[in-house]
Structures are given as C-alpha cells and as structure tokens.
Amino acid sequence: MRYIALRLAYSGTNYHGWQAQKELPTVSGTLERALSEICGEQVRVTGCGRTDAGVHAKTYVANFRTGSQLPVDRLPYAVNSRLPEDIAVYDAAEVEEDFHAVFSAVKKEYTYYIYPSRLKNPFYARRAYFYPGKIDLEAMRSAAAQMTGTHDFSAFRSAGSNVKTTVRTVYYFDCAAEGELIALKICANGFLYNMARSMAGTAIYASEGKILPERIPDIFDAAQRKNAGPTLPPHGLFMTGVWYKTPVFKR
Amino acid sequence: MRYIALRLAYSGTNYHGWQAQKELPTVSGTLERALSEICGEQVRVTGCGRTDAGVHAKTYVANFRTGSQLPVDRLPYAVNSRLPEDIAVYDAAEVEEDFHAVFSAVKKEYTYYIYPSRLKNPFYARRAYFYPGKIDLEAMRSAAAQMTGTHDFSAFRSAGSNVKTTVRTVYYFDCAAEGELIALKICANGFLYNMARSMAGTAIYASEGKILPERIPDIFDAAQRKNAGPTLPPHGLFMTGVWYKTPVFKR
Secondary structure: OEEEEEEEEEOHHHOOOOOOOOOOOOHHHHHHHHHHHHHOOOOOOEEOOOOOOOOEEEEEEEEEEEOOOOOOOOHHHHHHOOOOOOEEEEEEEEOOOOOOOOOOEEEEEEEEEEEEOOOOOHHHOOOOEEEOOOOOHHHHHHHHHHHOEEEEOHHHOOOOOOOOOOEEEEEEEEEEEEOOEEEEEEEEOOOOOOHHHHHHHHHHHHHOOOOOHHHHHHHHHHOOHHHOOOOOOHHHEEEEEEEEOOOOOOO | OEEEEEEEEEOHHHOOOOOOOOOOOOHHHHHHHHHHHHHOOOOOOEEOOOOOOOOEEEEEEEEEEEOOOOOOOOHHHHHHOOOOOOEEEEEEEEOOOOOOOOOOEEEEEEEEEEEEOOOOOOOOOOOOEEEOOOOOHHHHHHHHHHHOEEEEHHHHOOOOOOOOOOEEEEEEEEEEEEOOEEEEEEEEOOOOOOHHHHHHHHHHHHHOOOOOHHHHHHHHHHOOHHHOOOOOOHHHEEEEEEEEOOOOOOO
C-alpha cells in the first residue's frame, strides 16, 4: 500500500460541500471517482476540513491510500484529465501511513472576500460577498486584533459539531484591500464550525459600529453566539492554506 | 417616449449569447424581462454587439425606449434587483431618439484572456483560455503589430454574417501580462464575426512559431480563413469597451 497526499483547489459553487449527502454532488465524491478510475480500484479520500456548500478552496489537502503504482509526479495530470474544470489537483506526494489531512495539520488559513461597492459585479458573484456600503478597515483591524490569540470561541461557532474543546488559537487575522476586494485572512490552529464566517461577520459589525472592538473580550467571556456578528454567507469563504508538522509538498 | 442607454456587464457562461434562439436563455432576453417589469410595459433592447454563447462583457451598452418616467439615476438599482447575479447594470442615461448601440458606436474593445500554466486553475475556468504551455509575448507582439491598421480581415472571420465590407481598422492590439493571465486587447472601428477570436488564435500561432509575423501581410492578401490562426474558444473573450461619437455616460 502507498499513502498519498494531494494539494488541490476547487470552486465550491456547484458542490454540496466537501463531504455531504451521498445523493448530492460533493468535491470529495467527484475526486474519489476520478482517483478510482486512474488507480483501478475504489479510492476513499480524507480531506483537511469539511467545507460547506458554496465554500471554495485555493489550497486544500486530501490523503488516500492505494495499491496503484502510478508515479506521484504524473498523478496531478492523470487525475485532472478526469476532473471537471472546477476542481484541480496541483501536487501529489507520498506520505507516511500515519499522515491524516485533518489530524496532522498544525494550522489552517481561511480568507473571507468582501466586494464593497454601490453596484454588484457579475464576475465576483459566488466568489465574494457583495456589500453595498463602505468598509471601515481600521475598525475591522481593531476588532480583528481582539479576536487574535487563544480564546474560547464558543460565541463564534454554529451548533452542529462535537468537539472536545472550543478553545482555539488565532495566529493572525489580517484585514486588507486586494484590488477591489477586502480580504480577511484568518490563520488558526483549528476552526470551529462556521468560526471563520462568524469572525468575518463580527469584523463587518465592527465596521458598521454595531460591535465596539473593546467589547469583544466580553463576547468571548459570555460565550453566547447572539453577541457576536452574523455568520456571513459561504460563497465569500476560501480555504487558502494548511500546514503540517512536516512539510508534505516540495513547492 | 424616452430613449435610454444602459451600461452593463455580464458573465456569459450561463447564456446562449446576447441574442439567440427564443427558447434558450440569453442576456438580452433576461434584461428585457427585468426592464419590462420595472417599466410596466414590454421593453425591447438593442445591444452593441451579438456576443456568442460563453462570451463575457465587462462593458456593454444597450438602448431601449420606454413610456415609463422612472428616473435614470434609480434605474440601475431597480433593474439590478430583478436581474440574476451574473448580469449587472452600472449606469443609465437618456439619449437622443436616433441613438443606436451598434450604429452610433465609433470603436469597440475586446480582450482575450489566456491562462498559461502547467495545470488548470478552477477560478479561471470559463473566464480564461487555459493554455498548458509557455507564451512568447514578443512573438505575439510582432504578430499583433502586423494586424494593426486598416486591412481586409476576410481571413479573420467565420462565415455567418452579411456585411457590406470586410475592411476594418484596428487601432491597437496590445499583448501584456495581467497577473497570471495574458491579456490580448484589441480595439477596432468594428469586428467581423469571430474576428477577435481568430486574431487571438493567430497571436497564439505566432507564439508557437506556426505563423511568422512577417507572413501576416500575405494572410491578409490571400484572404483565406485557413491561413490565419484558429478561432479560440468563446469563454476567454470579454467585451471591454465601446465608444460613441458623443459620450453617453458621465462616468
């Protein structure tokens, strides 16, 4: 048996998330079908996170095992030729048997993109959150600074996942303009369900003056979901990085 | 009666072109339905060009007439609220009765986007032409220079349109990197059917050494479609500008 990790990217618009109901198209199901064809056996993939329907990934890591002897440097080309145009594999590498795309990860980065404009733009539809107003970047940055560090993020998660602890460490939460977009980059040792989207919603509320940055410590303390900002829609969210104890890919 | 011009943008992926069969979704049909709702009467629009299925527009102009008294500064918001997210109206202005989106235009610009890379990128799918090789920008520029000026573009058009003359003037044909993409910007006083896409295909052939730039005058002279480069696929093409004798919009 060989153990292989893949680095891939996908546009999540046409999928019901990474992993979901068997009846509906998912990224993992589509990838498994393509890999099974080239490996000549049923392949099961493990992904680095359960992205919701509509969420995208510029960088995503998945692992699988196979008896196939296909060389890893040919694998991206072979699998891409069997994948639809909204999923692409960029790299493949052999890993140790104990590698696990989720549990071996030491940190992840999500980026939430906002398109602040009077009028919508067809080319950002489903790729950024259209916000028909002005963004106060300084207020966002003050709020983001309060959300950085080690906290109990209970107020920033949706129900629906069982986790041992709700304490996470946010290494950075950068708010910056990227062309016409505002990019909110959040890097943490782990994310609770909907944590990135509710942190982005809290930054929007700070921009609107609905949440004062200096009150955010109270939001952590009270641990009530209703005190934080809204969960922004999925289509603005991109997984943009995942790091492992031992680097997996050469590039 | 009032005569109104609109500036809009659309992603053409989900449409069978600007104007086509009545049974299939088109950009003009979708726009007419939205305008008819807000004007309270049947509206017919005239577009500045018949973009093919899959072709996009960052700037497109259409005109229509209406008995409605809706103020033009409110019109973009009113119509956008009734349009799907892949079409957006940016501006509206009253024009003279004799304004015609096609016949009043003095020049147009199309941009063809190429994504040159070893591996495809899901976020450029249907928005740029994936080219799994290297681009020789200098060879493209030499070819583009030969295609600039006033020529009989018979070798650069597909059958299917009746025009009085096949002579057009290309004001510029710029080839430049835009981030990870190559943008081929062509501005002319008019475009024959598939002219922009076959000029882009000729630039690709020049990059590949299949057409020598200095032979392009012979291609014009022979006026044979087979001598020029291929018609590149529609999804890389964007209408990016249209200009009128009298500027129509304030911005």
